[in-house]
Amino acid sequence: MESRAVTRDDVAKVAGVSPATVSHVVNNGPRQVSKETRQKVLSAIKALDYRPNAIARNLRMQKTNSIGLIIPDNKNTFFSEIALGVEQVAFDSGYIVFLGHSAYRHDRELSYINMFISQQAAGVIWIPGSEDPTAARNLENFNIPYFLLDRVIQGVDAPSITVDNFHAALWAVQHLIELGHQRIAFIKRPTDLSHSIDRLNGYMEALNQAGISFNASYVVPGGFLLKDGYEAGQKILALSPRPTAIIGYNDLNAIGAMKAVQVAGLRVPEDVSVVGIDDIAQSEYSCPSMTSVRIPEYKMGSLSAELLIQLINKKLPEEKRNTCLQGELIVRDSTAPPPPSSSD
Amino acid sequence: MESRAVTRDDVAKVAGVSPATVSHVVNNGPRQVSKETRQKVLSAIKALDYRPNAIARNLRMQKTNSIGLIIPDNKNTFFSEIALGVEQVAFDSGYIVFLGHSAYRHDRELSYINMFISQQAAGVIWIPGSEDPTAARNLENFNIPYFLLDRVIQGVDAPSITVDNFHAALWAVQHLIELGHQRIAFIKRPTDLSHSIDRLNGYMEALNQAGISFNASYVVPGGFLLKDGYEAGQKILALSPRPTAIIGYNDLNAIGAMKAVQVAGLRVPEDVSVVGIDDIAQSEYSCPSMTSVRIPEYKMGSLSAELLIQLINKKLPEEKRNTCLQGELIVRDSTAPPPPSSSD
DNA sequence: TTGTAAGCGTTATCAC
DNA sequence: GTGATAACGCTTACAA
Numbered sequence: 001m002e003s004r005a006v007t008r009d010d011v012a013k014v015a016g017v018s019p020a021t022v023s024h025v026v027n028n029g030p031r032q033v034s035k036e037t038r039q040k041v042l043s044a045i046k047a048l049d050y051r052p053n054a055i056a057r058n059l060r061m062q063k064t065n066s067i068g069l070i071i072p073d074n075k076n077t078f079f080s081e082i083a084l085g086v087e088q089v090a091f092d093s094g095y096i097v098f099l100g101h102s103a104y105r106h107d108r109e110l111s112y113i114n115m116f117i118s119q120q121a122a123g124v125i126w127i128p129g130s131e132d133p134t135a136a137r138n139l140e141n142f143n144i145p146y147f148l149l150d151r152v153i154q155g156v157d158a159p160s161i162t163v164d165n166f167h168a169a170l171w172a173v174q175h176l177i178e179l180g181h182q183r184i185a186f187i188k189r190p191t192d193l194s195h196s197i198d199r200l201n202g203y204m205e206a207l208n209q210a211g212i213s214f215n216a217s218y219v220v221p222g223g224f225l226l227k228d229g230y231e232a233g234q235k236i237l238a239l240s241p242r243p244t245a246i247i248g249y250n251d252l253n254a255i256g257a258m259k260a261v262q263v264a265g266l267r268v269p270e271d272v273s274v275v276g277i278d279d280i281a282q283s284e285y286s287c288p289s290m291t292s293v294r295i296p297e298y299k300m301g302s303l304s305a306e307l308l309i310q311l312i313n314k315k316l317p318e319e320k321r322n323t324c325l326q327g328e329l330i331v332r333d334s335t336a337p338p339p340p341s342s343s344d
Numbered sequence: 345m346e347s348r349a350v351t352r353d354d355v356a357k358v359a360g361v362s363p364a365t366v367s368h369v370v371n372n373g374p375r376q377v378s379k380e381t382r383q384k385v386l387s388a389i390k391a392l393d394y395r396p397n398a399i400a401r402n403l404r405m406q407k408t409n410s411i412g413l414i415i416p417d418n419k420n421t422f423f424s425e426i427a428l429g430v431e432q433v434a435f436d437s438g439y440i441v442f443l444g445h446s447a448y449r450h451d452r453e454l455s456y457i458n459m460f461i462s463q464q465a466a467g468v469i470w471i472p473g474s475e476d477p478t479a480a481r482n483l484e485n486f487n488i489p490y491f492l493l494d495r496v497i498q499g500v501d502a503p504s505i506t507v508d509n510f511h512a513a514l515w516a517v518q519h520l521i522e523l524g525h526q527r528i529a530f531i532k533r534p535t536d537l538s539h540s541i542d543r544l545n546g547y548m549e550a551l552n553q554a555g556i557s558f559n560a561s562y563v564v565p566g567g568f569l570l571k572d573g574y575e576a577g578q579k580i581l582a583l584s585p586r587p588t589a590i591i592g593y594n595d596l597n598a599i600g601a602m603k604a605v606q607v608a609g610l611r612v613p614e615d616v617s618v619v620g621i622d623d624i625a626q627s628e629y630s631c632p633s634m635t636s637v638r639i640p641e642y643k644m645g646s647l648s649a650e651l652l653i654q655l656i657n658k659k660l661p662e663e664k665r666n667t668c669l670q671g672e673l674i675v676r677d678s679t680a681p682p683p684p685s686s687s688d
Numbered sequence: 689t690t691g692t693a694a695g696c697g698t699t700a701t702c703a704c
Numbered sequence: 705g706t707g708a709t710a711a712c713g714c715t716t717a718c719a720a
Binding site: 005007008023027053055060 | 714715
């Protein structure tokens with residue numbers, strides 16, 4: 001039962017050929033094998049149910065076909081769709097994906113990077129959960145190609161795929177301003193990273209362009225879950241004068257904020273408009289009155305895998321080294337805002 | 345730049361000791377190393393930034409520390425939480441996870457199983473997307489321990505962690521019957537697997553126990569996404585006499601059905617009650633009036649990894665080979681149903 | 689067209 | 705307490 005695994009030499013023995021010939025049949029080259037010999041080898045392989053040992057192959061070839069992927073949290077649909085995109089492309093290209101969660105912690109990030117180095121990963125795709133450049137430097141020291149996703153790290157000049165977060169937020173605010181809103185609240189990420197800072201900057205720039213003065217109390221921190229948005233929404237609704245619109249820095253907290261509005265007995269969008277940045281929670285069904293700036297997260301994953309594989313094969317064109325994807329405004333609340341209240 | 349990787353021999357040379365000694369320092373044994381020698385080795389390791397090559401180690405040891413995981417679809421929160429649970433436990437135990445998506449297709453499932461065999465995975469965790477036993481047989485032939493998650497395969501006697509789907513559905517229906525409902529519709533999985541059959545059986549058994557005759561037209565197929573539930577909900581609302589309650593075979597299609605109810609100008613739960621099986625979409629915020637039977641999907645993932653590792657180490661107690669987890673009824677709509685319509 | 693053998697970076701079994 | 709050396713299963717240059 002607990003018998004030794006079938007190796008290439010076993011196949012060679014049964015087929016009555018040399019081990020090298022078996023290799024050349026298995027790999028379809030680089031040497032020619034006569035039709036007759038090939039047939040003998042193939043039937044021996046089938047008879048023994050021989051599976052080439054990828055570990056031995058990897059050691060000999062000094063390279064693997066595995067790609068390391070680190071995302072902060074697979075519970076967050078934004079990241080799980082990215083992981084899906086990475087896996088699909090990797091699979092189609094014969095790569096296999098190691099999945100790690102950083103939980104936004106740099107020590108876990110670093111552990112995974114070090115594991116990937118040990119495992120001789122062919123490349124790494126990675127959504128940084130912190131600003132620490134150590135992990136990136138490690139990969140560089142070991143010449144492992146990598147792509148940063150969604151966020152960049154200050155001082156690290158690496159291949160990356162990001163989203164134009166500045167314009168995503170800018171468009172969201174402009175949309176609301178066009179509808180006549182003046183008091184626009186913004187739920188921001190509690191601990192800032194490059195992408196959340198960009199969104200906040202887009203928010204401020206849009207206000208600035210419209211000549212609306214910035215009110216710091218309208219910027220409320222909140223996590224990215226429904227309950228976080230709910231709580232942030234409650235804080236926002238308690239402000240005076242009450243904002244007439246809320247932008248969530250992601251779609252889930254926007255939906256949570258929307259619930260807070262409804263629970264407070266107010267209507268969306270007649271009393272308070274809500275806009276989410278990103279739209280993975282399928283708002284057209286769950287929140288038909290919520291406008292969103294849709295971010296192509298699946299595309300981020302699939303594209304990053306595609307480009308990483310090009311990078312591994314040293315075929316990545318320079319102009320694709322840093323790609324920035326645009327979000328798309330999906331308008332679902334065309335209703336005009338309420339008439340200005342007395343304090344305006 | 346493109347220099348050869350630092351190996352154990354390089355470290356030995358710099359430290360002025362033999363390669364074997366380096367190994368024993370790196371692995372903390374099995375041999376004793378004098379404090380002085382150890383220090384020389386450690387500083388050489390640091391100076392050269394030496395990382396042991398896991399591939400070479402795996403080949404020599406004839407085993408790896410990787411676990412293969414196959415889920416149908418990472419976009420589905422149910423599966424992505426499972427993946428999260430698996431990864432957390434694996435990481436804490438020093439294992440690394442290969443992630444594969446089957447997309448419910450057996451050919452992809454089989455491809456991944458074969459990749460895992462090639463990669464000499466220490467174990468496999470796997471949510472079967474089909475009833476085909478081939479993949480399971482393959483793992484058995486290669487003595488790779490595995491756990492089936494969420495579903496079982498007919499004719500395959502394997503370690504498994506499942507959910508008591510029968511009672512999950514039974515409780516959902518009993519809850520509705522207690523509220524006075526008689527016409528209860530059920531959104532079922534379009535293509536049946538063991539777990540969805542169990543849910544349907546639970547539905548029928550509860551009706552049976554309550555002496556309510558089964559109405560086949562009240563069982564409507566629908567996928568597991570919001571839009572699928574929305575469409576199934578529309579079909580259900582068009583039935584005559586109209587059901588007063590809808591059970592979704594998962595929470596997302598239940599939420600979709602709820603939207604259909606609202607769009608039709610009806611109230612939830614006064615006109616139509618909705619119950620979802622599972623509750624990962626955080627219904628307390630997104631659908632405060634939807635009752636759910638919560639299924640512990642994170643626990644499924646973490647427990648499966650824990651037990652798989654025990655199985656790998658031949659320490660799995662027989663009684664833990666097949667575990668069935670219970671769902672939990674979360675009641676959010678205590679409102680009584682509308683008075684019976686004329687046709688009753 | 690095929691066989692032989694070196695070597696990938698480890699661990700483990702020998703000696704010393 | 706330490707140093708040589710034989711595997712592990714494979715790819716591939718070199719012989720035949």
